Amino acid sequence: xxxxxxxxxxxxxxxxxxxxxxxxxxxxxxxxISEETRVxxxxxxxxxxxYPNAIARSLASRKTGTVGVILPSRSEDxxxxxxxxxxxxxxxxxxxxxxxxxLLSSSTESxxxxxxxxxxIRSSKVDGIILMSSKVNDETQxxxxxxxxxxxxxxxxxDNKDKVNHVDNDNYMAxxxxxxxxxxxxxxxxxxxxxxDSQMVTMKxxxxxxxxxxxxxxxxxxxxxxxxxxxxxxxYTYGVAILNLEPMPDAIIITDDLIAFGAxxxxxxxxxxxxxxxxxxxxxxxxxxxxxxxxxxSVEINSFDLGYYSVDLLVKAINDGVKxxxxxxxYDIVKRQSTEGE
Amino acid sequence: xxxxxxxxxxxxxxxxxxxxxxxxxxxxxxxxISEETRVxxxxxxxxxxxYPNAIARSLASRKTGTVGVILPSRSEDxxxxxxxxxxxxxxxxxxxxxxxxxLLSSSTESxxxxxxxxxxIRSSKVDGIILMSSKVNDETQxxxxxxxxxxxxxxxxxDNKDKVNHVDNDNYMAxxxxxxxxxxxxxxxxxxxxxxDSQMVTMKxxxxxxxxxxxxxxxxxxxxxxxxxxxxxxxYTYGVAILNLEPMPDAIIITDDLIAFGAxxxxxxxxxxxxxxxxxxxxxxxxxxxxxxxxxxSVEINSFDLGYYSVDLLVKAINDGVKxxxxxxxYDIVKRQSTEGE
DNA sequence: CTGAAAGCGCTTACAG
DNA sequence: CTGAAAGCGCTTACAG
Numbered sequence: 140x141x142x143x144x145x146x147x148x149x150x151x152x153x154x155x156x157x158x159x160x161x162x163x164x165x166x167x168x169x170x171x172i173s174e175e176t177r178v179x180x181x182x183x184x185x186x187x188x189x190y191p192n193a194i195a196r197s198l199a200s201r202k203t204g205t206v207g208v209i210l211p212s213r214s215e216d217x218x219x220x221x222x223x224x225x226x227x228x229x230x231x232x233x234x235x236x237x238x239x240x241x242l243l244s245s246s247t248e249s250x251x252x253x254x255x256x257x258x259x260i261r262s263s264k265v266d267g268i269i270l271m272s273s274k275v276n277d278e279t280q281x282x283x284x285x286x287x288x289x290x291x292x293x294x295x296x297x298d299n300k301d302k303v304n305h306v307d308n309d310n311y312m313a314x315x316x317x318x319x320x321x322x323x324x325x326x327x328x329x330x331x332x333x334x335x336d337s338q339m340v341t342m343k344x345x346x347x348x349x350x351x352x353x354x355x356x357x358x359x360x361x362x363x364x365x366x367x368x369x370x371x372x373x374x375y376t377y378g379v380a381i382l383n384l385e386p387m388p389d390a391i392i393i394t395d396d397l398i399a400f401g402a403x404x405x406x407x408x409x410x411x412x413x414x415x416x417x418x419x420x421x422x423x424x425x426x427x428x429x430x431x432x433x434x435x436x437s438v439e440i441n442s443f444d445l446g447y448y449s450v451d452l453l454v455k456a457i458n459d460g461v462k463x464x465x466x467x468x469x470y471d472i473v474k475r476q477s478t479e480g481e
Numbered sequence: 482x483x484x485x486x487x488x489x490x491x492x493x494x495x496x497x498x499x500x501x502x503x504x505x506x507x508x509x510x511x512x513x514i515s516e517e518t519r520v521x522x523x524x525x526x527x528x529x530x531x532y533p534n535a536i537a538r539s540l541a542s543r544k545t546g547t548v549g550v551i552l553p554s555r556s557e558d559x560x561x562x563x564x565x566x567x568x569x570x571x572x573x574x575x576x577x578x579x580x581x582x583x584l585l586s587s588s589t590e591s592x593x594x595x596x597x598x599x600x601x602i603r604s605s606k607v608d609g610i611i612l613m614s615s616k617v618n619d620e621t622q623x624x625x626x627x628x629x630x631x632x633x634x635x636x637x638x639x640d641n642k643d644k645v646n647h648v649d650n651d652n653y654m655a656x657x658x659x660x661x662x663x664x665x666x667x668x669x670x671x672x673x674x675x676x677x678d679s680q681m682v683t684m685k686x687x688x689x690x691x692x693x694x695x696x697x698x699x700x701x702x703x704x705x706x707x708x709x710x711x712x713x714x715x716x717y718t719y720g721v722a723i724l725n726l727e728p729m730p731d732a733i734i735i736t737d738d739l740i741a742f743g744a745x746x747x748x749x750x751x752x753x754x755x756x757x758x759x760x761x762x763x764x765x766x767x768x769x770x771x772x773x774x775x776x777x778x779s780v781e782i783n784s785f786d787l788g789y790y791s792v793d794l795l796v797k798a799i800n801d802g803v804k805x806x807x808x809x810x811x812y813d814i815v816k817r818q819s820t821e822g823e
Numbered sequence: 824c825t826g827a828a829a830g831c832g833c834t835t836a837c838a839g
Numbered sequence: 840c841t842g843a844a845a846g847c848g849c850t851t852a853c854a855g
Contacts, residue, residue, distance in 0.1 A: 487831095487832080489831095489832055489833080490832065490833065490834095491832080491833095501832090501833080501834090502834080502835080504833095505833065505834055505835085506834090506835095508833090508834095509834080533832085533833075534831085534832050534833065535833095536831085536832080536833090537831070537832035537833035537834090538832080538833055538834075539833090540831090540832080540833070540834090541832075541833045541834040541835080542833080542834055542835085543834095
C-alpha cells in the first residue's frame with residue numbers, strides 16, 4: 140500500500156472542484172456532463188498530465204479493451220506463407236481502429252491453443268478472442284461456444300455455423316474455379332497438394348477440387364491428392380513424388396507458393412517444361428509467385444482483410460452480442476506464366 | 482455495481498475457513514503459508530473452479546505481468562525478410578517462459594512508435610517495453626531513458642550505450658567479415674546495398690564494410706553504396722542501376738535476401754554470370770537464399786534468439802532494475818554458390 | 824447535470 | 840504462520 144505518485148481522478152477532482160464521478164464521466168465522454176464542466180476538467184487533466192489507469196478502469200467496468208490472439212508456434216507455419224504476418228497486420232490495424240489492444244500468445248507443444256484461451260479468459264485479461272485458423276472438430280471453438288464467450292474466427296467453423304462469427308474466403312469456390320480453369324486449358328490429370336487435412340480450409344479446397352473434376356468429366360484419382368504438413372522439405376518431396384507417378388499429372392494445384400516454388404525447381408531440374416508439360420497454380424500470391432523465374436499463377440486471398448474484418452466482427456460480438464455473422468472476403472486468381480496465363 | 486458471478490478470493494476464503502489474505506498468499510506461492518493450509522486452500526480453489534483475476538492482481542500489486550511490443554506497420558517491413566516474424570516468435574516463447582504476456586501494437590503513419598509506447602505506459606498496461614529496431618536519434622529510446630522505464634532493445638542503442646539493455650548481432654563484424662571474404666576471393670569492386678540509413682544496423686554494416694575495404698586496400702567508392710527503403714521494386718531498381726555502372730562491380734553485398742533474389746534475376750537476364758562476373762552475398766539466410774536457382778551466400782542472424790533474449794533482458798530490468806546489459810547473438814556466414822561457396 | 828457511496832477482486836504492510 | 844484493514848484507481852446505480 141505504498142502511496143503511488145500517479146495522478147488520479149481524485150487529484151483531478153480536487154483541483155477541478157468536482158467529484159471523482161464527474162471526472163470519470165468526462166473520461167468516458169458521458170454526454171450528460173455540461174460542456175462547461177467538461178472543458179474545465181479536460182483542461183485540468185491536461186495541466187496535471189493526467190492519464191486514466193486502464194487497469195483500474197478494467198476492474199471497475201469489467202471491460203478490458205483487449206482482444207486475445209493466438210499464433211501457431213511452428214516457424215514453418217508462421218513463415219512459410221504470408222498469411223499469418225499479413226492477417227496479424229490486419230488485426231492490429233483493425234484493433235487500433237476500434238480502440239482495442241491486442242494480447243498475443245503462441246501455442247506450443249506443451250501449451251495448446253485451448254489452454255491459452257482458457258487462461259486469457261479466466262484471468263479476465265480479454266473481452267474477446269480471435270481464432271486464426273479452424274480445425275476439424277476444433278476444441279477451442281467448442282469451448283468458446285459452450286461458455287458463450289465472444290470470439291471471431293478466420294476460416295470456416297467446423298460446426299455451429301449459424302452461431303460462429305467468421306470471416307473467410309470462399310475456398311470451395313476458389314479451388315473449384317482454379318481446377319476448372321486448368322481443365323479449360325486442356326489439362327486432364329490435375330493433382331492437388333492441399334495442406335493439412337485437419338484444417339477446415341483444406342477440406343473446403345478438396346471439395347471444390349473434386350466438384351470441378353466431376354463437372355469437367357475428369358476422374359478423381361486419389362493418388363493425385365496430397366495432404367500433410369508443409370515445411371521446407373515438402374516442395375521437394377512432393378515434387379519428386381509427382382515425378383515418379385505414371386502417368387504423370389499435367390497440372391498441379393498447390394495451396395502454398397513456397398511449396399509450389401520448390402516443386403517447380405524439381406520439375407525444371409528434371410527437364411519438364413512449365414507450363415507446357417506441367418501447369419502449376421498455387422495459393423497466397425506471395426512475392427515469390429511474382430519473382431519466380433516462371434511466374435506462378437496464384438490465388439490472392441487478401442489476408443490483411445481477413446484479419447482486419449475479424450476484429451470488426453469480434454467487436455460487434457462484444458458490444459452487441461452479435462452471433463453467427465459471416466463475412467466473405469473475395470479472392471482473386473492471378474494468372475501468370477506457370478499456367479500459360481497473362 | 483451488479484454482482485459478479487465470478488468466484489473470488491472471498492468465496493474461497495469462506496469455504497476454506499481462512500482469511501482472504503491467506504488465500505492471496507497461497508495464490509502467490511508465499512512460502513510463509515503452512516503446507517497444510519496451502520494444500521487445503523489449493524484443493525478448494527480447484528473444487529470451486531477458482532482462477533485469480535489478473536486485472537485485480539495488477540491493480541493491487543502494481544505489476545501487470547505484461548510486456549509491450551511494437552511492430553512496424555508497413556507490409557514490406559514485416560514481410561520482406563523473416564526477421565520480424567521470427568523475432569516475434571522468439572519474444573512470444575521467451576515471454577511464455579518468463580510467465581509474461583505480450584501486448585502488441587503496430588505503429589502507423591498517424592501513430593508513431595513513441596505515441597504507442599507512451600499510451601502503453603501511461604495507462605499502466607505494461608511493465609516493460611521491447612523495441613524491435615533502433616534508429617539514429619531514436620526518440621523512443623530517449624523517452625524511455627528519460628522516464629527511466631524498463632525496456633530492452635533489439636539492435637544497437639544510438640546513445641546511452643551503457644544504460645540501455647540490448648541484444649544484437651555484431652553487425653559491424655558481420656559486414657567486415659563478408660566484405661573481407663569477397664576481397665579474399667579476388668573481388669575488387671564490391672558494392673553494398675544497405676537498407677535505410679536511419680537505422681543503426683545500416684550504419685554498423687556500412688562501417689564494417691568501409692573498414693574491410695580499407696584493410697583490403699580497396700578504395701571506397703560512394704557510387705557503390707546504396708541506401709534507402711526496401712520494397713518489392715527495390716531489387717529490380719538497384720539491379721538495373723548496378724548494371725549501368727561503369728565499370729560494373731564484381732561483387733555485391735545486399736542486406737536482404739529478397740532484394741538479392743530480385744537483383745540476381747536482373748543480372749541473369751542481362752547475361753551476367755553469377756558468381757563468375759558478379760558475386761552476391763546477402764543477409765538473413767531466409768528460405769529464399771536456399772531455394773534460389775543460384776543458392777545465395779547469406780548471413781544467418783538468428784532472429785529467434787534476438788527476440789528470445791530481449792525478453793530475458795527486459796525481465797531482469799523489470800525485476801532487478803538491471804541496466805546497460807548487452808548480449809551479442811552470434812551470426813553465421815553461410816557460404817553458397819553465389820560467391821563460389823561450398 | 825452532479826455527488827456520495829459502494830464496489831470491482833485482489834495485495835500488503837502491520838500486528839500478533 | 841495468519842488475519843483485519845486499508846488501499847490500488849477507477850465506475851456506476853441511486854438519488855437529487
